[in-house]
Amino acid sequence: MAAAAAAAAGPVLWRRLLGLLPGRPGLAALLGRLSDRLGRNRDRRRRRSPWLLLAPLLSPTVPQVTSPPCCLCPEGVHRFQWIRNLVPEFGVCSSHVRVLSSPAEFFELMKGQIKVAKRRVVMASLYLGTGPLEQELVDCLESTLEKSLQAKFPSDLKVSILLDFTRGSRGRKNSRTMLLPLLQRFPEQVRVSLFHTPNLRGLLRLLIPERFNETIGLQHIKVYLFDNSVILSGANLSDSYFTNRQDRYVFLQDCPEIADFFTELVDAVGDVSLQLQGDDTVQVVEGMVHPYKGDRAAYCRAANKRVMDVINSAKARQQVLHAQTFHGDSLLTQEDAAAAGDRRPAPDTWIYPLIQMKPFEIQIDEIVTETLLTEAERGAKVYLTTGYFNLTQAYMDLVLGTRAEYQILLASPEVNGFFGAKGVAGAIPAAYVHIERQFYGEVCSLGQQERVRLQEYWRRGWTFHAKGQFTGTWRPRSP
Numbered sequence: 001m002a003a004a005a006a007a008a009a010g011p012v013l014w015r016r017l018l019g020l021l022p023g024r025p026g027l028a029a030l031l032g033r034l035s036d037r038l039g040r041n042r043d044r045r046r047r048r049s050p051w052l053l054l055a056p057l058l059s060p061t062v063p064q065v066t067s068p069p070c071c072l073c074p075e076g077v078h079r080f081q082w083i084r085n086l087v088p089e090f091g092v093c094s095s096h097v098r099v100l101s102s103p104a105e106f107f108e109l110m111k112g113q114i115k116v117a118k119r120r121v122v123m124a125s126l127y128l129g130t131g132p133l134e135q136e137l138v139d140c141l142e143s144t145l146e147k148s149l150q151a152k153f154p155s156d157l158k159v160s161i162l163l164d165f166t167r168g169s170r171g172r173k174n175s176r177t178m179l180l181p182l183l184q185r186f187p188e189q190v191r192v193s194l195f196h197t198p199n200l201r202g203l204l205r206l207l208i209p210e211r212f213n214e215t216i217g218l219q220h221i222k223v224y225l226f227d228n229s230v231i232l233s234g235a236n237l238s239d240s241y242f243t244n245r246q247d248r249y250v251f252l253q254d255c256p257e258i259a260d261f262f263t264e265l266v267d268a269v270g271d272v273s274l275q276l277q278g279d280d281t282v283q284v285v286e287g288m289v290h291p292y293k294g295d296r297a298a299y300c301r302a303a304n305k306r307v308m309d310v311i312n313s314a315k316a317r318q319q320v321l322h323a324q325t326f327h328g329d330s331l332l333t334q335e336d337a338a339a340a341g342d343r344r345p346a347p348d349t350w351i352y353p354l355i356q357m358k359p360f361e362i363q364i365d366e367i368v369t370e371t372l373l374t375e376a377e378r379g380a381k382v383y384l385t386t387g388y389f390n391l392t393q394a395y396m397d398l399v400l401g402t403r404a405e406y407q408i409l410l411a412s413p414e415v416n417g418f419f420g421a422k423g424v425a426g427a428i429p430a431a432y433v434h435i436e437r438q439f440y441g442e443v444c445s446l447g448q449q450e451r452v453r454l455q456e457y458w459r460r461g462w463t464f465h466a467k468g469q470f471t472g473t474w475r476p477r478s479p
Contacts, residue, residue, distance in 0.1 A: 083352045086364050088314040089322065090258050091347030100249035106235060107133065107242035109251065113226035114140045118148075118155050120259075122225040124162040124266050126218060128175040129238030137237065138178055145186045158189055162266050164219040165194040165274060165282075170210055176276055184278040193270035194282060195219035198299050198359055201292040217359065219273070225263060228256040234467050244462045245417070248385075257318065258351060264310045265355075272303040304360040311355060311364075370394060376404035385409040387416070387465045389436045400442060405451050410436060411464035412456035419463075 083089065100106050114121055114137075121141065128134055141159060148157040161179060168175035182190045197217030200208070208216070224231040233249045235241040252258055274282035274291065284290050289299040356365035373395065376382050382404050389410045391399070399406055413419055416429040436454065443452045457464045 080350065080352070083368055084315070084319065084322075086315075086368065087311060087352050087354060088261060088318040090255070090261070090318060090351040090353075091322070091325075092252065092255050092258070092349050092351060093345040093347055094349045095345065096253045096255055097349055098251040098253065100231075100251060103235070103240075103242050103245060103247065106231070106233065106247070106249045107137075110224055110231065111137065111140050113224075113229060113231075114144055117144055117157060117226045119157060119227050120225065120263060121157070121159045122162075122223070122263050122266050123160070123237065124219075124221040124223045124262075124269070125235075125237045126164050126220055126222070127167040127170075127236055127238065128161075128163060128178050129236075130171075130173045130175075130178055131239040133239045133242050134178060134237060138182065142182060142185070145182070145189055148189070158191070159186070160191045160193070160263075160266060160270060162193045162195065162219065162221065162270050162273065164214075165196040166200070166210075166214045166216075167218060168194055170214075176280060179276065180278065180280060183276060187278060191270065192276035193273040194276055195269060195273040196291040198291050198296050198303075201296065205292060219269070221266070221269065223262050223266065225259055225266075228259045229253045230255060230259050230262055234465060240463065241465070245465050246457070246459070246462055247465045252351070257321075258353075261310070261314045261353065264314065265307070265353075268306045268310045272299070272306055300360050303357075304362060307355070307357060307360060307362060370398065373398040373402065376402050378403040380404035381407070383407050383409070386467045387411045387463075388467070389432050389439070391439070396439060396442075399452060400446060400448065403451070406453065408452070408454045409466075410454060410456050412458040415458055415462055415464040417463050417465065 081089075100109065121144070128138075145157060145159065148155045159182070163175050176192075176194070179190075179192050183192060195218075197219075200213055200216040204216070205213070222233045222235060224233065230252045231249055232252065233247055235245070235247040235249065241247060271285050272288060272291070275285060276282055289295060289302050291299055352368075354365040354368050355362055358366075373382070384406065385408070387410075389408075411432075413429040413433055416432065418425050418428040420426060421428070440449075440454055443449055443454075457466075
């Protein structure tokens, strides 16, 4: 009864919210899309249930593995080899992988890595905040750059920062103003790129106000790279992400191939972005189509080519390395490799960087995620986590239509980043709760509450932002 009452109240809540937004088309459009989705979910609930068991059959098939099977990765032990047909596959030793547990650990590690960087610092984020902790990070960069010039043998240290244009330009004091001193003092060593979505252009760009224009599209890569070490995260460069906003952080230490790949990827996205100048203006890279003044189709084609060239080049390099390492005529033992000067231990962990840039028709993350969910069989356990529960219809159908066990970790309303916000934004946590209740209502109506479990993260004084890409464990198939 409670779920039904919530469903009935949903449209009334949305109509009231939309009525408050005559001059805010960006947020109105966002809420409108959520409203339409809630309505469609409610209307479909009864009539779609019989088809759920067909969901895996109607989803994309697993891409065929064209490379030779790896003798170290037999079927049932490493069944993700097919992903290397889409993105580069990186083999590392698990001793080089460290999962961080707290925002403070993330912040301190970044500062420490910046201070010892000699060759490159690459940072991609949605935005850089404007508080004292963010200034401390900028000061670390400045100090390291200064030391690189004063050293007895000056290094060629380069700093590349990629942020989103709209989020990074919000307010008088913003990400751009925080970074201008670095650009002005070290113009030959520092690059700041601001990605501008091609979907925000023309009259739409003029009419949608600041903050609400961010609903149209964003740069959302979060990678922090120091020489040959990389932090993969979902955290932005802002004070709450350094103190009391829980996220995920994986530190890959001394992994040069992975560091090279992400450097090239950020460079590629940077090349199709606007370049911040020392006078706070922006310019397009010479020869590149302007993201919102130029032809949209031409820009997206150029951006697709630039990014896919990086992915395909890295994929080819890693396939050659894989063949040389595991399929050569004379494989070296670990002792022989050490004697020959290669002291890196044999890989036992495989990393696949998944890329999603839908305006450029790059949907690798979507393909892989749907395939993994489709392939999840009885006995498999799948773990999903998100700070904002708003699964696409395709993902919902797959979760409900497959036989794997699901553990889904969500943010409770109190730890949602919008909880307690002023105005309409304060209603966003309630909207996510409504979507969650609708989904769980379908789970219960199908009698699947033992198979699909939802849990909420709560911690006093904290918020939750761990939007985990797919994480899962599979049991080996029976022979």
